[in-house]
Amino acid sequence: MTASTLSPSLPAKLQRAFSGLGVGTAQFGNMGRVTPERDCLDAIDTAWELGLRFFDTAPHYGLGLSEQRLGKALRGRSREAYVVSTKVGRLLAPNPSPQGSDEPHGFHVTDALTRVRDYTADGVRRSLAASLERLGMDAVDILWIHDPEEPTDRFEEALAGAVPELDRLREQGVISAWGVGSKDAAMLKRFVDQASPDLIMLAGRYTLLEQERVGLMSACLARKVGVVAVGVFNSGLLARDEPPADAWYEYGQAPDAMLARARELAAVARTHGVSLPAAALAFPWRHPAVVNVMAGMRSSEQVTRNQALAARDIPEAFWNELQSRGLLEADS
Known part of the structure; x- marks a missing residue:
């Protein structure tokens, strides 16, 4: 794995950090289930030992808990040795009507905020000031505009407000780069076409299972906008060598059509001696716009497994057969 040279204007520190797997820390905020803090700290220790240096978080993840835990895990390490990113778009405020739990939003934390x-x-x-306080840092490297499509389209608000401010922060050297993170490829393309992001974070829409069809990847290539690919396992559907009947997709039960497609991918993988999760991690790197592939990791074991999967060689014949079967878009 090597980082793309697509965006030479990005600082060398970012280019180096992008060359390995990115470490997503939504799970540090107890996404889906409670994750003991010790597991989070051990995950970062293991990632560091394996040479991983790009860490992503957000206020949304556990109502700030992910940022707090990531900051604690990175404390004492050279700030010049790693890249950290967080997100803007969701401020945290006291909850006037707490119900006791944030589980309806997917996080097993209290909903005091x-x-x-x-x-x-x-x-x-x-948002940046609050994130820095939670992280215990004086700066972050990258800021992402987070999910501007949810629950309603906030593109115009972000274009008029967040974008000029992020441009200013970048020009002043407060941040090294900014981008937009979303699972909505069409929304991301609007930012690429009408603003000047350095990066986009595309969730689950350029994966072995499905490739976006709105021209986002080609637009990023043309505009020299780097793509950080996340959600490459499509909520777990590609996380095992044989997708089970109860596999998830988009954080819910996988539709029959998606399950069938995943199983066809798995069958082809078996004939080539390929691990389906390894292929899922490898696939986005094949596009020249992709500068990093990121996976969520909640424990030392997950970090070790993902790094081992990412190190596996995938034969070209495997990709060729997927193409010939129509399981990959023609220009993937």
Whole structure:
């Protein structure tokens, strides 16, 4: 794995960190289930030992818990040795009507805080200040505009407010780069076409299972916008060599058509002696716009497994057969 040279304007520190797997820390916020803090700290220790240096978090993840735990795990390490990114668009405020748990939003934490959507310039400044406090850091390297499509389209608000402020922060050297993170490829393309992001974080839409069809990847290539591919296992559907009947897709039960497609991919993989999860991790790197592939990791064991999968060689014949069977888009 090597980082793309697509965006030479990005600092060398980012280029180096992008060359290995990115470490996603939504699970540090107790996403899906409770993750003991010790597991989070051990995960970062193992990632560090394996040479991984790109870590991503967000206020959304466990109402700030992920940021707090990641900051604690990185404390004492040379700040010049790693890249950390967090997100803007959701401010955290006291919850006027707490119900006791944030589980309806997917996180097993108390709901003393609530998320307030804000894609204005002031919202960016306030969000960054609060994130730095939770992280215990004086700077982050990358800021992402987070999910501007949910629950309603906030593109115009972000374009008028967040984008100019992020441009200013980049110009002043407060951050090294900014981008937009979303699972909505069409929304991301609007930012690529109408703003000047350095990066986009595409969740689950350029994977072995499915490739976006709105021209986002080609637009990123043309505009020299680096792509960080996340959600490459499609919520777990590609995380095992044989997708089970109860596999998830988009954080819910996988539809029959998606399950059937995943099983066809698995069958081809078996004939080539390929691990399906390894192929899922390898696939995005084949596109020249991709500068990093990131996976969520909640324990030392998951870090070790993902790194081992990422190190496996995938024969070219495997990709060729997928193409010939129509299981990959023609220009993938």
